Amino acid sequence: MTERVLLARRRLLRGAIAGAGAGLLAGCDALSRSRRFVDLLALAEPLTLHSQRLLSGDRLATEFPESMLSPQFRPNGSIDPRTPEYLALKADGFRGYRLRIDGLVERPLQFSLDALRALPARTQVTRHDCVEGWSVIGKWRGVPLAQLLDLARPRPGARFVVFHCFDDLAGDGSRYYESVDLLDAYHPQTLAAYALNDAPLPVANGAPLRMRIERKLGYKQPKYVHTVEVVAGYGAIVGGRGGYWEDRDYDWYGGI
Template identity: 50%
Template sequence: MSDGVKRRTALAGMAALFAGACSKIADSETGSSLLSAAEDWHRKAHRALANRQALAKEYTRADLSPTFRGNGSLTVDTDAYRQALDSGFPDWTLEVRGLVDTPLSLSMENIRRLPQRTQITRHDCVEGWSAIGEWTGPQLSTLLDAAGVQEGANFIVFRCADNLNGQDYYESVDMVDAYHPQTIIAHMLNGEPLPEKNGAPLRMRIERQLGYKHPKYLTAIEAVASLDDVGAGKGGYWEDRSGYQWYAGV
């Protein structure tokens, strides 16, 4: 069951529980307190979910930063990557796999032919710097819908080509962020093909979260039921090693 379904089920279940008990407890002082608490919980739960679905602020081209620095991995240190970079990534593929009805293998041309979203947003790094850039690419939801994410999937894991300390980079999000309209697979920055230092040819943009949640050099998108078998089980490269929070909302 997906996170969204679980939340809706929980909300509906709590509402039904208190609705059925109203006739027995509404007239008592304790009952009134319980009902007030339930209403407050219900309101806060919906507000929290709505906050996560709200759009990140978008800017204009006049706001673009003069440069958009690279951070973390600045390249993929392999001969195969250098050759792909020099030739414009004609053979780069992005897999969509895991708990899906129809696994996909998409070329860069496939990705460029999909409906595109362009958004100008601010990138906030956990190290304290920010930059504003214009990103273009298909929404992640478009690929997930095409692949047919199965009901048992609760998280989306991103697999990457860059290797840090002997481990390929990885990250993950839940279904709320996976289907957020500003979650895109970017292949362009400021109207040009994505630069090497910024994750060419593909990187994620998870606009409601800090920069380490935006993996670069993307090779695969994997739908999973649990994060237990992803790295050390905390859902991301830095979360497993440095104590970073899995949900890094901004």
């Protein structure tokens, strides 16, 4: 599917999503302990969401020449998950890995890494911006999430996708999760990424698969993803605010 078609689809989706509001953004390690920072984000989030939806249109995130790649793509958050299901997959070289697309879809699907690599791919060199204030530039390759959603065919009433992950960032037996609306899910640069800088995705950066949602801050781009769940709303999922950090009082949109 061409970028022109994807952008046209996003214009239609915007009409369905606009005015629906948002939940609450997330943060990275150091700032997550700042109540003042959390309160500031909560106040700014509605204005950020609506102004970006109105002003940015179908804008693509800036893409850079490979000469600007960072020497190392700095990892953050979980860098070596120790959950039993992840350790078993890692020990087998992720041969048993399957990405599931389910929820409000007509055709629930599963994809091995080989199956994902066989699909039409996109490569992009983009900047990763962390809410802590640092940035890195990396080269990503993966399958546009729009392709996978089109194959699964979202049902009427679908408005969001929730990404379920293998890592237990809190160390309490929970699992990391995140979400975006269909407008961002169908953005041409939203990838289910399996390669970084022309090599298989390293564990520290989210192997075997992570999301790249290029018009979002880093915390909105989950690593170690095993399921993409299409939903009408996320209020009944885990803490009900659409993501691991959102459940800890950060806002939901996280746009840049």
